[in-house]
Amino acid sequence: MKKLIVILLIFMQLTSVGGCRKESVVAETNSAPIEIQVQINHVPVFIQHETNEIATITIKKAENDRTQKLTGITFHFSDSNVQNVIKSIHLLNTAPDNNEQSSHFIGETSEIKKVTTISLDQNISGLTSSFFISLTAKKNANIEAQIQIEEVILEFDNLTEQSVQPNKHTIKLAHVVRQQGQDNCDTYRIPGIVTTNEGSLIAVYDVRYNNSKDLQEDIDIGMSRSTDGGQTWEPMKIIMDMGEWGGRAQKLNGIGDPCVLYDNQTKTLWVAALWMSGATSNDMLWWASSPGMKPEVTGQFMLAKSTDDGLTWSAPINITEQIKNPAWQLLLQGPGRGICMNDGTLVFPAQFKADIGEKALDGGQYTCHSTIVYSKDQGQTWHIGTGAKTNTTEAQVVELQDGSLMLNMRDDRNRKDKGDTNGRAVAVSKDMGATWEVHPSSNHALPESNCMASIIEAKVEINGSSKNVLFFSNPNNKYERWNMTIKASIDNGLTWPDEYQIELNANKGYGYSCMTMIDNQTIGILYEGVKELYFQKIAVSDILGNK
Template sequence: MMKFRLTFLPLLLSVAHAAEVSTVQPVCPVLLGQETNPVLGFKVKVDEPAKLEGIEVSLTGTTRLQDVEQVRILRGKETPASATGAPVAELAPKAGAMNRTCDLALETGEHWFWVSVELKKNADIDGRVDVALGRLKVGGAVIQAPTPSPDGSQRIGVVVRKPGDDKSKAYRIPGLVRSKKGSLLAAYDIRYKHAGDLPADIDVGLSRSTDGGKTWEPMRVAIDMGNDPKFGFDGVGDPCIFSDDVTGRIWIAALWSHGKRAWHGSGPGLTPDETGQLVLSYSDDDGKTWSKGESITPQVKDPAWNLFFNGPGTGITMKDGTLAIPAQFRSADGKPHSTMLSSKDRGKTWTAGTGVRPNTTEAQLVELADGSIMINCRDDRGGSRTVAVSKDLGKTWEPHPTDRKGLREPVCMASLMRWQHPKYGDLLFFSNPDTTKGRQSMTIKLSSDQGMTWPDSAARLYDERPCFGYSCLAPADASHLGVLYEGSGALFYLRMPLNEWFK
């Protein structure tokens, strides 16, 4: 459920005629590259037909007025996504009150409106946007609107990919890594025909930023496994992007479905005609160009299993230089298991671990301070995450004290990241839809004790709208945490100052 800040102010318009005005301010980032960004909602309730004749708003609380291109008033319903259609009013941004007359008939009942902000192309993504509703003129009477909570300002983010970009219907499955050279590299599915999973016409895309995510270069296609005329496509997706912090090489692991060889349709065996393939591609020029995808399935898959491939998101370089990435398999009985892959020779050969437990799938890894691996898994039973620890690169697993109780989930991919920060200490960050039902309320949590506790006081809700729910974390720079996350077929990026957790 949306966590609105809600205030009411009933006012008399005349002796026989009354109105109520209320405001809501959900957590809903204002995004560069998106025209409609609902910042504040207000509801006008009239007990008989009247007219909305004037609106006054201000950008009080906005970091830089020069970041705002346009302010629009849109009709809608009680959720931000409902703000569509032609604007009721448009206002040029300025300091102080912005007024606009209108002539809108209101039937008896409730009427929802949203104040939407469009940003300029050079807006500062480290800033904030806020809107205050001033006065309304309804039925000839001037109404002073209620004042929202002062903490209602919205973050500024970036639309990295949206439906229609490069003629693709949708973009999904974010992976994010910071390279040894300091670039941010975002990998994802280019879902050309629709937003659905493999098997489909899908390639792995790559977006690159050299300024901490403020701007992004044009998309590159990192992995394209061809187009077999027998099938019409050779889809490849669910990328896991990771950095070899020893050499600087960037890797992407992904699932190649030669025909119908994805989650459903893949079977026993090792060849592309029998089973889905785990392919690896690499870049030695900081993500600018990529090698052809090569399958490592014969190295790592038990031929009796139905499928073996990576977990989406990101992987790690361990303290001793070992490369480690999350993985998953469907055993001969069809049940899924989270596991991991590791390489001690810079990615030439790989070794698979054992399954954590049945009914676990997409996972993420961190190396803890004692050198053990923590795996944090999507659990198909729902409600909470499976968390386990291994001291032997996944040969054996032990449940962590927070297993199935420390972190809520609605059955969804999540992100886990360790950051050994020179100023703030040894930190774990976790991002997912912080619910047990439905994918919404995207939240980042912080643990300062190696994942033993995740205090509510250190949780940061960053987008509460319903969405597809996948996300991936990476350091944006020395003082900001970056998150790449899904909207509904789009990919959004935010960066958050670390001092927000350590004021």
């Protein structure tokens, strides 16, 4: 009997929790270790959101495994600074609820340290169970902070624990600059952003009060301003609102699709937007606009400007008469952002619809063309280029090192229902849009799901010398607006290597984005979620790596 007691004591010591934490320890009742996967999702932690599901834990048991409960989970973070960034950690369980998936908290802690443990009492039913890790950021967290989870240890009721090293992914923070429902607005869409000489970030967007519908609707142009690199944002200002012009209701005087431009030589901000007053509330302006020049007939190309770093703005300025061909059905800006060239020329990307006597390849009534609108006298007069390619719409423009202009265009041939997804169209002009040449990368180098995108140019120090680099952002997906990604090209857009790419948000959104250089080492990007606008700061080194 004494010998039996001694054997039992030795066995209890060998299977106690105080054993090795780095490897799986399997109780005598199990015939095989539990299989565990921890997948870090490519999504940011939004400072304004209480729940941010950043990882998935999958537990797979063997058929004869008798494990009944998950009793604890421990996170090993790479940096003790996590306690200054994260307010709390939650573990969620998914359970069917009215044929939909809803999440329920099963454990949490606000005692955040480099090694953080959550005690649990969670039943494990079935052979496969899934849980979600959610992080809540501190409201004053530095948006440039980064988080890495090096190890996750799961503890079970049969006195076993198992260590897992998740996929290597740096978790970044993000701001929700505009939230759905904020300021009594249903939807915020169509981002544009620039950096002023004073270092201020100026963000513009649609304020869609009633729903997410495009024009014609009750839509104004909103602006948000940050003077600390995007760490905080001032309250929204409405900078373009056509009111009840012509005695018609607000929803018949919507103005939207903004494109922002900064003249760094005169320190003037310009915003272009599309307005029309004649369509009914049931009309979509894209189709209701007709040949002609009056607001009751056709969309109007409107400008507003600020000469005091975005503090105050002019009344809307109508330049339709200067640049629109009366035979065209519609002319509008970008949207997104324009540029100030090295010689001071101001350039907005633009698009127009022209009836060429046959239906568009997309099955539409007219054929659309991307182009540019520009001013050589600091905005006193404006001119327009020719169409770069048929069936192209929303575009962005950059100046290349030789002074030519590159137009990167949404190509409406890229429709998943047409079975053709050949990517962004690209053309170059050396004569301010009078003529265009197809760029070698056109329609194959940058996959897209028929969406607006962003491209900017910057001088970056690479291997000790200054080099012109192009940065591009869009949903990096041929078929859906998922996977918001920034890419870099160091050869004027000929190639966009995989090693010069970073995925910011794998989740689905409305997909539009706009970038700006905050400084020569940091990119700021404003992009769409679903009815919300997100802002992130990305170090150039995170994209270009050891270069």
